[in-house]
Amino acid sequence: MKNIILCLALFVSILFSTPVPVQASQFSDIPDGHWARESVDFMVKKGVLSGYSNGAFRPNEAIDRAELTVMFHKLFNKLRPNLNPSIPEMKIQKFEDVPKNHWAYQPLMEMYDADSFGVVDWHWDKVYIYPEKKVTRWDAMYFFQSFVGEQMYQMPDDQVLPILVGIDDITVQSFDSTGYSTRSPGSLAIDKIDDGEYTISYSYLDTGELIFANGDIDTLKAYALAWLVGNDIMSTWENQLEIHDPLTRAEAVVMLQRIYNVLLADGSLSTYTSK
Template sequence: MNKNTKYTLHALVLGALVATTGLTAANTTSTAATANTVPSTARAATQSAHADATTDKSAITNAKSPLPSVATNSQTALETRESRTESNPQRPTNNDLSTGTQTTVVNKQLPVGGPANIQNVRPYIFSDVPSDFWAANSISTVTRANLMKGYSDGTFRPNQPMTREEVASLFNNITNDGQAAFLSSKFKDITSDRWSALAIESVARKNIISGYGDDTYKPEKYMSRQEFAVVADNYIHYLGYTTEDPTVLDTVAYGDQKFVAPWAQDAVRELAYLGFTNYAPGTLFNPEKYITRAEAAEITYRMTQTEQALAFHNTLFRQQVENKTVRIIDNALNYGNDFTKFRNDGALFWEAGQLYASLTDQKKVDLVAKAIADAHDLQLDKTVVVSKGKLTQAQLEDYQSDAIALYQEKEPKGKIISIYPNTDTSALIITVDSIQKSTMKAFKKKFHDNVFLQLPPEPLTGGSDENIHFPLPQRNTKNKS
């Protein structure tokens, strides 16, 4: 059987984006990015960053007006998920990112805290943000959602750089933890009477933003674009977002990518890949330039209010369901944290918003079904279907490999649109853009009723081999609780 196929598997089979999250896309003119999963790669040690005084193309904005100039230089504090040496007192400390399952709901009003001189004065309308300002809609939306606020003089100051405490306040608002009692700070330069104290402690505990090796936070230091990208990246991984294909970020390379610090490379690429920052070949990211309030508002808007956000949360929901299901199956069938054994017992795949856990042995079906029910997890109860199937993942993978080779031989100009099993896993269904009678005959002769070719139900408007979704990856549940 032909195993040398270029159609490597990125994830569990996806029939469509999960539609059971209850999320609805906001009206937006932004183009939704494909919500493929991306790696959560650790970042390395800190470096000094110098604010760039000018910019040509903004990767973070759809800038229709010049971005602000910043003349001061500042050593950066890096917000990473990798442990650091503390020999340099200016290096920020860090702990491993904690993985959670909390999901931010799109378009939800969130509570907020802020400095004493920032108030809800003329909410959502600011004297320095005209209607044709490139980020006007984003600023209006995030202030209406109480994620950011304007100043008491009626301005938003969109071109003003963001400080580390302002960024902490922003992400504390996004995580929606509310106002907790302040007991003590892990940072010696954060006192209880500081307006941002609660927010700083909250995001630090979540490993979204870290402090420095000398136990300081430096709240008034400005934050660079690449630092903000790392913070935003830490946030989405705090939600539980995981890597399915570590190679997808290789396709993203800004015109100045080589100037992005090593510790920020993956974060910058990841935000672009998810559509949270602008990206096109040749676009500049300006990594060392300070992030402005307008740019932060734009990224926040994209992460919480747009089709990109909806796609991201659909993917996050799918990952949560998959991971919980894998752990339950692993325990129920005594795999010993080696889920690769499941390949010979059944198949796991998405179809029409349902995650099918198909097993060929009825006793194992009963064990898994009982374990799912005993978990009393509403998310799983509504989404997971445990059933008896005919073919295992290993068998389906063999059929897929041979079917791809045969189709390419018979239809050298044809394209495979998708591959997925039917719900009882008795066959693979392959959707293609062209089928000759001789091809159908060859498939029938070789595969009998185990592989079916079909044309798409509607005229093709696009598509490529990259849309192939089957087979499943070899999952291993080691180090998962």
């Protein structure tokens, strides 16, 4: 009888004790205290990450387009733009540089449609994605915009410019009806003042509405950057995005978890994933 009572007491104590968090499998190069450890553990638990055969994750290695796509494909398992594009003509049927035996063929074919500006590359009737090309921090903006652009465009207009003018390695400039442009107050772009790729031009209508130049291109860049930086998904260093630097595997994982958390907080996560 005494043994039964002891076993029952032990069972009750286990049942009502505070659960201890279970850590994901630790990669050999992601020790406790590593700045990306929490995000890496999160992604392992979600079934997004697996390391190399030697047990390493290689956090400081530059990520390529295929790897980033596969991570997003696994985490946001409801997002498949190219399977059901809003306009049938936007569906991409083939990437010239992604054969069917490519290790990331399915994610690459499902995640991008013809509207994926800055990601897919058209040469007349042929489309390229360059799966092994390394992703820069500037490139990352285009990739994330192609995935969660709908959320980005919901950012209030009055929050966009204050964020953009605080980024020193892009140029923010205003233009008037004659096309004359002047650099926006507070914009201190360092080396890309005359480079249209890293320049965002805007104006205000008589109604006070904020508009951007170059059709939808500057609008895309403006809202994407403002949303990423404003939600602390993409961090600046001494007011710079370091736009030319490669995006590392660790940075990509941290950014993906932060996007997940933002979507969770605003109630839209279930649109993107069941995880």
